[in-house]
Amino acid sequence: MINKIVSSAKEAVAGIFDGATVMISGFGEAGSPVELIHALVDQGAKDLTVVSNNAGSGHVGLAALIENRQVKKILCSFPRTAISVVFPELYRAGEIELVLVPQGTLAERIRAGGAGVPAFYTPATVNTPLAEGKEVREFNGRQYVMEEAIQADFALVKCAAADKYGNLIYNKTARNFGPVMCMAAKTTIVQAKQVVELGTIDPEHVVTPGIFVHRVVEISNPADESKLVAENEKYHGIRQ
Amino acid sequence: MESDNKIIGWSTGEMAQKVAMDIHDGAYVNLGIGIPEMVAGFIPEGREVIYHTENGLLGMGKVAEVGSEDPELVNAGKKYVTAIPGAAYFHHADSFAMIRGGHIDVCVLGAYQVSEEGDLANWSTGNPNDIPAVGGAMDLVAGVKTIYVITKHTTKTDESKIVKQCTYPLTGKNVVSRIYTNYAIIDVRDKQLFVRELAPGVSFEFLQKHTEATLHQE
Numbered sequence: 001m002i003n004k005i006v007s008s009a010k011e012a013v014a015g016i017f018d019g020a021t022v023m024i025s026g027f028g029e030a031g032s033p034v035e036l037i038h039a040l041v042d043q044g045a046k047d048l049t050v051v052s053n054n055a056g057s058g059h060v061g062l063a064a065l066i067e068n069r070q071v072k073k074i075l076c077s078f079p080r081t082a083i084s085v086v087f088p089e090l091y092r093a094g095e096i097e098l099v100l101v102p103q104g105t106l107a108e109r110i111r112a113g114g115a116g117v118p119a120f121y122t123p124a125t126v127n128t129p130l131a132e133g134k135e136v137r138e139f140n141g142r143q144y145v146m147e148e149a150i151q152a153d154f155a156l157v158k159c160a161a162a163d164k165y166g167n168l169i170y171n172k173t174a175r176n177f178g179p180v181m182c183m184a185a186k187t188t189i190v191q192a193k194q195v196v197e198l199g200t201i202d203p204e205h206v207v208t209p210g211i212f213v214h215r216v217v218e219i220s221n222p223a224d225e226s227k228l229v230a231e232n233e234k235y236h237g238i239r240q
Numbered sequence: 241m242e243s244d245n246k247i248i249g250w251s252t253g254e255m256a257q258k259v260a261m262d263i264h265d266g267a268y269v270n271l272g273i274g275i276p277e278m279v280a281g282f283i284p285e286g287r288e289v290i291y292h293t294e295n296g297l298l299g300m301g302k303v304a305e306v307g308s309e310d311p312e313l314v315n316a317g318k319k320y321v322t323a324i325p326g327a328a329y330f331h332h333a334d335s336f337a338m339i340r341g342g343h344i345d346v347c348v349l350g351a352y353q354v355s356e357e358g359d360l361a362n363w364s365t366g367n368p369n370d371i372p373a374v375g376g377a378m379d380l381v382a383g384v385k386t387i388y389v390i391t392k393h394t395t396k397t398d399e400s401k402i403v404k405q406c407t408y409p410l411t412g413k414n415v416v417s418r419i420y421t422n423y424a425i426i427d428v429r430d431k432q433l434f435v436r437e438l439a440p441g442v443s444f445e446f447l448q449k450h451t452e453a454t455l456h457q458e
Contacts, residue, residue, distance in 0.1 A: 021367065026315070027295040027318070027332075028314060028318040029293070029311055029313045029314075029318075030311060030313075030314050030318075031312065046350065053332075055270040075376050077373070077374055077376070078373045078374070078375045079371055079372075079373055080370075080372075080373040081318070083300075083366050087371070088371050091371060092369070092371075098371075098372070100373070100374055101374075101377065102370050102374050102375075102377075102378040102379050103294065103311070103332070103336065103374070103376035103379060104332075104335075104336030104339055104340055104376055104379030104383070105295075105378075105379065105380075106332075107331075107332035107335070107336050108336060108340075110333070111333040122340060122379075122382070122384035123340065124259045124340065124378040124383070125378050125382075126381040126382065126412070126413065127410055127412070127413035128378060128409065128411065128412065129364075129409045129410075129415075130374065130378065138439040172297075172310065172312045172313040172323070173293075173295050173296045173297050173312060173313055173314055173315075173329065174298050174312035175329055175330070175331050176295050176332050177331070177332050178331065179331040179333075180331055180332060180333045194438040201372055209344075211351050224274055224311050224374070226311055240251045
């Protein structure tokens with residue numbers, strides 16, 4: 001019997017180990033799985049490599065995970081926001097490693113990781129500092145940079161609705177990196193605003209087919225990260 | 241010189257309007273964060289333009305009204321926006337396939353520097369104290385068919401932003417098609433700069449005096 005639904009965020013993030021590579025969906029707050037990240041703060045796995053477009057805001061969500069010193073390295077396109085305080089401080093202190101990846105290259109490297117494509121060539125970054133040390137090859141008279149796929153041990157993803165097979169639909173621009181991250185992780189962990197019966201999601205409308213998803217937890221009232229940041233909330237975790 | 245910028249040449253709004261005039265009916269357009277966003281307000285009536293925002297929306301509408309913001313409906317600058325009837329949502333890899341695959345017609349970006357060969361520097365000043373961040377700028381300049389730059393002609397300290405060679409780290413090489421400044425509209429063609437239009441009160445000599453790169457008259 002296939003039933004990917006688990007009963008709590010704690011159960012959902014069980015088994016994330018020290019040193020794991022963890023993809024985290026979201027573009028700023030849109031699509032960021034705040035409850036799963038907080039469960040990971042509680043769980044305490046450390047020396048994580050995180051793959052995410054941004055590096056967190058305020059002291060909640062991804063910023064809380066970084067502030068709790070669980071992240072040793074982050075791959076992202078835009079770690080700087082007006083309200084990011086935790087990452088800049090640790091970065092300047094040399095306590096977290098940053099790998100800057102252009103946004104489209106980041107998305108495609110993740111997609112390639114999920115699609116069984118080990119590397120690809122992109123015109124982005126040619127003749128820029130971000131191409132340094134990378135193979136450049138000419139196709140049809142134009143130069144391209146080789147980029148390697150990214151795969152992860154775990155992905156933490158937020159969606160709008162899921163069924164017990166793990167079929168997912170998303171909400172508006174909260175979709176962003178979710179679908180490609182689901183494909184690229186050995187264990188994909190999803191928080192859904194709503195868990196629905198099989199067949200409720202029209203097969204024509206499924207965005208992420210269940211084969212890419214392993215655990216689903218219903219979080220029916222997810223926090224608005226911007227609200228938490230505005231209220232200067234801090235998340236330090238629950239002692240286990 | 242701030243006073244120079246105010247007295248002579250176009251206002252920022254007029255610059256945005258000049259860009260808007262050059263965007264054709266039916267174009268798929270990506271507007272960078274900041275001044276480029278103003279372009280949307282000046283598209284002439286009768287032209288239909290579809291806005292792409294790289295975080296996964298084609299058919300972006302106006303900024304959301306106060307009280308009806310949706311934290312899951314944002315633009316690339318993470319501002320709360322709206323979607324027009326006929327809009328489409330998609331994931332990031334598809335969004336950048338639209339960019340890299342050459343499906344977006346025009347992208348309007350800001351700049352720190354543009355070189356006479358059309359090189360663009362707009363992501364980093366190279367200051368080691370800054371947190372490096374690139375976002376989608378390098379993918380956009382590499383993939384979008386036409387790159388327009390909208391920028392003040394000079395920096396706050398009156399240094400030319402139109403230079404022989406960029407001293408800041410490049411976003412892309414030979415990528416800019418046209419530059420809209422408060423003094424002029426300049427085309428990049430065959431690795432040379434051609435002045436297309438001068439702002440009121442700006443002579444070619446004045447423009448060249450305030451431009452490090454060599455300019456050519458049409």
